Amino acid sequence: MLVEYKNEALVNFALPENRAAMEQALANVAAQKGSHFPLVIGGKKIDTEARITSVNPSNFEEVIGTTARANTELAETAVQSALSAFADWQYVSPEERARYLFKAAAIMRRKKFEFSAWLVEESGKNWVEADADTAEAIDFLEYYAHQMLHYAAGMPVVPNAGEQNECFYIPLGVGLIIPPWNFPLAILAGMTAAAIVTGNTVIMKPASTTPVIAAKLMELWEEVSLPPGVVNFLPGSGSAIGDYLVSHPKIRFINFTGSKEVGLRINKLAAEVVPGQKWIKRVVAEMGGKDAIIVDSEADIEDAANGIVASAFGFQGQKCSACSRAIIVADVYEEIVAKVAAKTKALKMGPASDPNSNVGPVIDKNAYGKILEYIEIGKNEGRIVAGGVKGAENGYFIEPTVVADVDSKARVAQEEIFGPVVALIKAEDYDQAIAIANDTEYGLTGAVYSKNRAKLEKARREFHVGNLYLNRKCTGALVGVHPFGGFNMSGTDSKAGGADYLLLFMQAKSVAEKL
Numbered sequence: 001m002l003v004e005y006k007n008e009a010l011v012n013f014a015l016p017e018n019r020a021a022m023e024q025a026l027a028n029v030a031a032q033k034g035s036h037f038p039l040v041i042g043g044k045k046i047d048t049e050a051r052i053t054s055v056n057p058s059n060f061e062e063v064i065g066t067t068a069r070a071n072t073e074l075a076e077t078a079v080q081s082a083l084s085a086f087a088d089w090q091y092v093s094p095e096e097r098a099r100y101l102f103k104a105a106a107i108m109r110r111k112k113f114e115f116s117a118w119l120v121e122e123s124g125k126n127w128v129e130a131d132a133d134t135a136e137a138i139d140f141l142e143y144y145a146h147q148m149l150h151y152a153a154g155m156p157v158v159p160n161a162g163e164q165n166e167c168f169y170i171p172l173g174v175g176l177i178i179p180p181w182n183f184p185l186a187i188l189a190g191m192t193a194a195a196i197v198t199g200n201t202v203i204m205k206p207a208s209t210t211p212v213i214a215a216k217l218m219e220l221w222e223e224v225s226l227p228p229g230v231v232n233f234l235p236g237s238g239s240a241i242g243d244y245l246v247s248h249p250k251i252r253f254i255n256f257t258g259s260k261e262v263g264l265r266i267n268k269l270a271a272e273v274v275p276g277q278k279w280i281k282r283v284v285a286e287m288g289g290k291d292a293i294i295v296d297s298e299a300d301i302e303d304a305a306n307g308i309v310a311s312a313f314g315f316q317g318q319k320c321s322a323c324s325r326a327i328i329v330a331d332v333y334e335e336i337v338a339k340v341a342a343k344t345k346a347l348k349m350g351p352a353s354d355p356n357s358n359v360g361p362v363i364d365k366n367a368y369g370k371i372l373e374y375i376e377i378g379k380n381e382g383r384i385v386a387g388g389v390k391g392a393e394n395g396y397f398i399e400p401t402v403v404a405d406v407d408s409k410a411r412v413a414q415e416e417i418f419g420p421v422v423a424l425i426k427a428e429d430y431d432q433a434i435a436i437a438n439d440t441e442y443g444l445t446g447a448v449y450s451k452n453r454a455k456l457e458k459a460r461r462e463f464h465v466g467n468l469y470l471n472r473k474c475t476g477a478l479v480g481v482h483p484f485g486g487f488n489m490s491g492t493d494s495k496a497g498g499a500d501y502l503l504l505f506m507q508a509k510s511v512a513e514k515l
């Protein structure tokens with residue numbers, strides 16, 4: 001019998017056995033550092049002279065591993081391989097397809113510490129954040145498998161005398177999976193799993209800063225003996241092969257998560273019909289955010305300050321859901337500024353592999369440079385009350401930074417920085433706080449701290465974000481519990497980890513037979 005879906009429990013690293021398991025996993029990963037991973041197309045390993053080198057953001061002299069780097073010819077081979085695999089895979093029963101995901105989830109659960117250790121080393125997540133990423137990946141595999149079994153029953157239809165009618169779901173075709181680097185396991189596993197469990201075949205093009213964890217996911221797809229060509233592993237630079245793949249006439253859909261700029265480009269290119277193309281491409285694009293936490297005068301101030309610090313600096317603020325604006329009603333503004341500054345200064349920065357590190361490095365040189373530039377802008381647009389400086393220079397360390405007294409129209413209050421920087425904005429009253437929160441082109445997550453029922457209800461109605469949290473932090477969405485996706489320039493609101501997500505990768509076929 002099928003076990004009911006429930007979220008994967010997080011590891012308690014206070015327990016000595018769990019600490020020991022994680023240390024062992026890190027040692028195992030250390031022994032494998034520098035390994036090379038080829039492309040996998042149609043089940044065959046293909047290597048290239050050109051390589052992508054993945055470095056440890058906590059110590060950039062250390063190479064985590066290398067992968068092959070695809071060019072457009074190999075991208076073409078991958079499309080053809082996915083096309084030919086689709087011929088059979090589309091007719092594999094939903095139950096059988098779901099079983100591949102259940103099996104993958106079970107193996108990932110057994111190798112949980114190993115996956116988390118790769119995340120620590122390659123993406124700079126601390127232990128707790130890495131474990132949450134792995135747990136979310138397991139959740140996506142389990143949840144989408146369960147959802148597919150539900151959709152296998154088809155769409156209910158009304159009986160019509162003299163006919164036998166049904167409406168069932170069929171896949172779309174070959175899909176392109178383009179993830180960001182910031183949840184390099186969970187988002188990649190989720191986007192891929194949803195597409196294949198619904199009967200599509202895919203090209204999995206990982207983010208170039210985190211290709212090794214993606215190669216580990218590819219090994220898992222191989223371990224569950226997914227038929228060759230159902231998932232094709234194609235590391236390569238987005239700027240070199242992205243346009244080619246997005247514009248390809250045989251690509252049926254693109255499942256993208258990443259920046260607004262790249263998402264909009266994909267949306268535009270995909271809309272252009274090219275010779276040999278027989279469909280309107282579907283684009284699922286989940287993009288950036290400029291997420292706000294509102295603190296009302298009638299809030300639990302301690303709770304609110306904790307929520308801001310956790311949401312702003314968890315994984316160094318590199319979450320699409322991260323709090324990058326705190327909008328605080330005037331009566332409690334100074335109190336919150338003081339508390340947020342003190343709590344931020346208490347965070348310990350260090351290598352992600354050190355279990356005592358609260359804050360690790362940012363992902364790479366580009367991000368490091370861009371975030372430091374924003375900190376300089378922040379110095380002119382407000383008052384730095386914590387951080388504002390670099391950390392150890394053997395990795396991409398930046399002190400978690402709080403900029404107070406920022407105008408709501410300032411650049412640091414409007415542009416996605418995607419790093420450990422939060423802008424504190426004073427609002428005259430609660431109504432103005434809501435107006436400021438909505439005054440951005442994004443609409444991904446948001447939170448409100450208030451004890452006043454009427455104010456919470458107003459936020460429910462008027463705070464225009466895809467994921468609203470009341471009296472809790474604005475990060476940490478759980479699969480199945482908090483379907484995730486944003487409004488406006490935050491994307492297509494696909495609601496990943498939600499009950500209707502799989503419909504994005506299927507089409508419904510209605511069949512009527514006269515009796």
Ligand code: NDP
Pocket residue numbers: 178179180181182183187205206207208209236237238239241242243246257258259260262263265266286287288289319320321416418444484485486490491
């Ligand atoms: P990018 O947009 O820079 O990259 C995302 C992916 O797109 C990468 O795999 C990249 O490949 C690829 N890519 C780049 N150029 C092209 C192109 N021309 N055609 C096709 N693909 C291309 O985003 P980041 O990886 O930096 O991720 C951070 C962003 O993701 C933030 O804006 C964040 O808010 C957002 N995000 C949104 C989430 C959501 O659910 N809304 C969740 C997580 C992150 P390569 O690495 O090779 O350049």
